[in-house]
Amino acid sequence: xxxVGRRGAASGVITVLAAPGTVLPGVGVVLDADELxxxxxxxxxxxxxxxxxxGAGARAIGTLEPAGRDLVVQITSAEPVERPADLVLxxxxxxKDRFARLAEQCTELGVTHLVPLDTERSRHVESRIRDSHxxxxxxxxxxxxxxxxxxxxxxxxxxxxxxxxxxxxxxxxWFLADPGGHAMPAVAADDGVAWAIGPEGxxxxxxxxxxxxxxxxxxxxxxxxxxxxxxxxxxxxxxxxDRRASGVGDR
Amino acid sequence: xxxVGRRGAASGVITVLAAPGTVLPGVGVVLDADELxxxxxxxxxxxxxxxxxxGAGARAIGTLEPAGRDLVVQITSAEPVERPADLVLxxxxxxKDRFARLAEQCTELGVTHLVPLDTERSRHVESRIRDSHxxxxxxxxxxxxxxxxxxxxxxxxxxxxxxxxxxxxxxxxWFLADPGGHAMPAVAADDGVAWAIGPEGxxxxxxxxxxxxxxxxxxxxxxxxxxxxxxxxxxxxxxxxDRRASGVGDR
Numbered sequence: 001x002x003x004v005g006r007r008g009a010a011s012g013v014i015t016v017l018a019a020p021g022t023v024l025p026g027v028g029v030v031l032d033a034d035e036l037x038x039x040x041x042x043x044x045x046x047x048x049x050x051x052x053x054x055g056a057g058a059r060a061i062g063t064l065e066p067a068g069r070d071l072v073v074q075i076t077s078a079e080p081v082e083r084p085a086d087l088v089l090x091x092x093x094x095x096k097d098r099f100a101r102l103a104e105q106c107t108e109l110g111v112t113h114l115v116p117l118d119t120e121r122s123r124h125v126e127s128r129i130r131d132s133h134x135x136x137x138x139x140x141x142x143x144x145x146x147x148x149x150x151x152x153x154x155x156x157x158x159x160x161x162x163x164x165x166x167x168x169x170x171x172x173x174w175f176l177a178d179p180g181g182h183a184m185p186a187v188a189a190d191d192g193v194a195w196a197i198g199p200e201g202x203x204x205x206x207x208x209x210x211x212x213x214x215x216x217x218x219x220x221x222x223x224x225x226x227x228x229x230x231x232x233x234x235x236x237x238x239x240x241x242d243r244r245a246s247g248v249g250d251r
Numbered sequence: 252x253x254x255v256g257r258r259g260a261a262s263g264v265i266t267v268l269a270a271p272g273t274v275l276p277g278v279g280v281v282l283d284a285d286e287l288x289x290x291x292x293x294x295x296x297x298x299x300x301x302x303x304x305x306g307a308g309a310r311a312i313g314t315l316e317p318a319g320r321d322l323v324v325q326i327t328s329a330e331p332v333e334r335p336a337d338l339v340l341x342x343x344x345x346x347k348d349r350f351a352r353l354a355e356q357c358t359e360l361g362v363t364h365l366v367p368l369d370t371e372r373s374r375h376v377e378s379r380i381r382d383s384h385x386x387x388x389x390x391x392x393x394x395x396x397x398x399x400x401x402x403x404x405x406x407x408x409x410x411x412x413x414x415x416x417x418x419x420x421x422x423x424x425w426f427l428a429d430p431g432g433h434a435m436p437a438v439a440a441d442d443g444v445a446w447a448i449g450p451e452g453x454x455x456x457x458x459x460x461x462x463x464x465x466x467x468x469x470x471x472x473x474x475x476x477x478x479x480x481x482x483x484x485x486x487x488x489x490x491x492x493d494r495r496a497s498g499v500g501d502r
Contacts, residue, residue, distance in 0.1 A: 104479075105482045107476075108476055108477070108478050108479060108482050109478070109486070110475065110476060148476040148477045148478065149476050149477050150476045183496055221496065222489060222492070223359075223361055223489070223492045224361065225360070225361060225400050226359070226398065226399045226400050227359050227360070227399065228356070228359060228398065228399075230356075231359050231485060234482060234485040235486070235489035237486075238485070238486035238489050238490060239490070239493060242434060242435070242490060242493070245434055245472065246434055
């Protein structure tokens with residue numbers, strides 16, 4: 001935890017992002033053009049110590065070494081971090097820019113999977129997110145690792161209906177934001193949790209039937225007003241962290 | 252509550268925003284150019300029923316009536332909503348676009364006051380919010396009333412240091428997001444609550460001394476990673492609503 005503490009961020013050690021699975025002791029970790037550019041801008045060069053994350057659980061410290069005209073990282077200590085319990089946000093596929101920002105926030109909040117939902121009422125949103133935007137979202141979610149210190153980037157899954165998400169992630173406990181719902185109940189630290197966040201105008205009665213009848217989603221109160229999707233998503237994720245931490249009594 | 256329910260938003264009744272304090276029975280409520288434009292675009296005209304909010308606690312139903320080439324609203328029923336207990340977010344004055352989006356989210360989440368904090372580490376942010384942006388934020392916070400149904404727009408206060416905020420709002424219970432903190436404690440439904448959200452790099456030791464020594468801020472855990480200011484702000488607001496709702500046992 002000390003590696004990623006708030007005061008750590010001010011300590012001046014740069015964090016670089018490696019391709020998933022490439023952070024191995026004894027192997028020079030190759031950095032992509034964006035990372036090399038970032039180091040040049042920050043005037044960080046050979047011989048300096050950097051933190052390394054790969055967005056897939058690797059967390060390491062290494063030293064920059066020259067490799068031709070580029071730099072590689074020689075790993076000096078690595079501390080892989082176990083994959084956290086599922087925290088899935090299934091969010092009505094609304095405005096693409098707000099969705100991209102949400103992808104970043106998901107990594108900050110430890111959301112494991114963000115899935116754009118193709119809902120009846122999001123089909124009419126002109127600026128809605130589409131398949132072609134998903135790679136940009138994946139990049140935003142991975143970039144956020146450097147800022148927030150999370151060694152696990154949120155996985156951005158392809159568009160899917162609720163039933164498919166439930167098959168991909170069995171054993172999830174589903175929650176549904178609703179001004180008529182109750183306070184979020186306690187969950188265990190390792191309970192898989194999913195939130196269904198509707199599009200503008202909400203889920204249709206048919207979609208609610210799937211959520212409540214098939215997925216047994218519990219209605220949770222997130223305040224008395226109608227939240228936009230990214231506010232509901234962040235509130236749901238924050239409450240989940242809170243409940244998981246209370247569930248085990250001690251972190 | 253039925254007026255602002257999620258299903259209400261899909262029912263087709265338009266919400267218009269009036270100037271604060273102008274929503275009075277028996278007086279035609281004058282709408283500004285933006286609102287009149289919005290009605291024209293939505294093809295809503297004389298004789299139709301609208302909801303009216305003024306961002307300062309008025310919540311009413313009225314009928315559009317012609318007034319020369321414009322429209323006014325004749326109020327048919329009004330139900331003023333009491334000002335909620337203080338929920339103040341004092342947020343390091345970071346990027347202006349992200350701050351503007353946060354202003355909207357504050358109204359959605361029932362934040363009563365958003366104050367940009369002039370902190371030592373936010374002074375170096377090139378794109379930071381400045382005095383000249385505050386009017387735009389106020390407009391965003393008021394516009395959000397229509398979307399979310401909150402009759403109280405978040406008040407955007409001028410830049411202030413922590414001590415001045417505390418003098419403006421005495422009796423606040425202060426919280427500080429910290430990965431080393433504890434779960435947020437219970438608060439009563441009518442407790443005034445304030446969150447201090449640091450800039451990128453966090454508060455300086457001197458600023459923390461004011462927060463903890465003078466304002467007795469309690470450190471609260473919002474997850475293990477470093478949150479950007481708008482994620483921390485939304486998470487803090489969501490937890491506050493949750494704790495206030497549990498505090499009274501029943502909403």
